[in-house]
Amino acid sequence: MDTKNRLAIIKERIGEAAIRSGRDLADVTLIAVSKTFPSSAVSEMASLGQVHFGENKIQELVQKTDELGDGSSDHPIDWHFIGHLQRNKAKDLIGRTSLFHGLDSLRLANALQPRLEMRDSTLNCLVQVNVSGEASKFGVEPSQLDSFMDGLSGVARLKIVGLMTLASPVENPEDARGEFAEMKRLAEGVADRFQTGSLVLSMGMSADFEVAIEEGATHVRIGSALFGVRHSRIPE
Numbered sequence: 001m002d003t004k005n006r007l008a009i010i011k012e013r014i015g016e017a018a019i020r021s022g023r024d025l026a027d028v029t030l031i032a033v034s035k036t037f038p039s040s041a042v043s044e045m046a047s048l049g050q051v052h053f054g055e056n057k058i059q060e061l062v063q064k065t066d067e068l069g070d071g072s073s074d075h076p077i078d079w080h081f082i083g084h085l086q087r088n089k090a091k092d093l094i095g096r097t098s099l100f101h102g103l104d105s106l107r108l109a110n111a112l113q114p115r116l117e118m119r120d121s122t123l124n125c126l127v128q129v130n131v132s133g134e135a136s137k138f139g140v141e142p143s144q145l146d147s148f149m150d151g152l153s154g155v156a157r158l159k160i161v162g163l164m165t166l167a168s169p170v171e172n173p174e175d176a177r178g179e180f181a182e183m184k185r186l187a188e189g190v191a192d193r194f195q196t197g198s199l200v201l202s203m204g205m206s207a208d209f210e211v212a213i214e215e216g217a218t219h220v221r222i223g224s225a226l227f228g229v230r231h232s233r234i235p236e
């Protein structure tokens with residue numbers, strides 16, 4: 001199947017999941033996760049009208065944003081950084097993403113703040129929550145979310161606009177439904193506490209995005225179902 005068909009099918013499935021859960025297609029943003037694929041693959045998908053792209057390695061984000069920037073006026077590109085960021089790489093992220101999905105420590109927040117001050121800019125962030133409880137995953141524990149949010153209140157250059165998670169890898173996506181539902185509850189709790197209005201909820205990947213949408217995802221991050229199987233990385 002070619003890229004155009006894959007994109008059309010994913011959009012259709014997103015639309016159907018949105019309708020099933022009484023939501024609007026426009027409420028769900030598709031992020032095409034282009035990690036390991038070359039800039040030419042991003043350009044091709046952008047030429048089909050896809051705007052949002054996600055990268056999870058900072059070196060790869062730097063490389064592709066150097067090559068493609070914000071796309072062209074006909075085919076704009078909006079970059080999302082969806083990976084873990086080490087504090088010593090904080091400077092590389094500034095100016096290269098419209099939304100950072102992986103804020104997972106106050107130390108990282110405090111490393112980003114002075115860089116943003118220097119450039120007189122702000123950064124839209126999602127707090128990554130480790131809702132599956134797997135030790136291998138980054139993210140704030142659900143029970144720590146309130147105190148984490150309190151800790152961020154002094155970090156003015158970071159605009160916290162929502163939450164992100166990676167659900168447990170499961171064979172049957174239905175088995176992830178409980179984790180997505182918990183994320184929705186956590187997001188509502190944050191929205192209530194900080195009077196923010198509705199929050200971004202970034203969850204759902206190729207294997208489980210429909211269930212994530214049914215449980216309230218506003219942003220789904222889809223790689224392999226759009227670009228095909230990932231083989232190797234661009235050397236770092």
Ligand SMILES: *Cc1c(COP(=O)(O)O)cnc(C)c1O
Pocket residue numbers: 033035056082083166205206207221222223224225
């Ligand atoms: C790779 C990746 C995805 C996309 O995964 P697929 O299973 O290929 O859709 C989504 N989110 C994050 C954080 C990723 O690293």
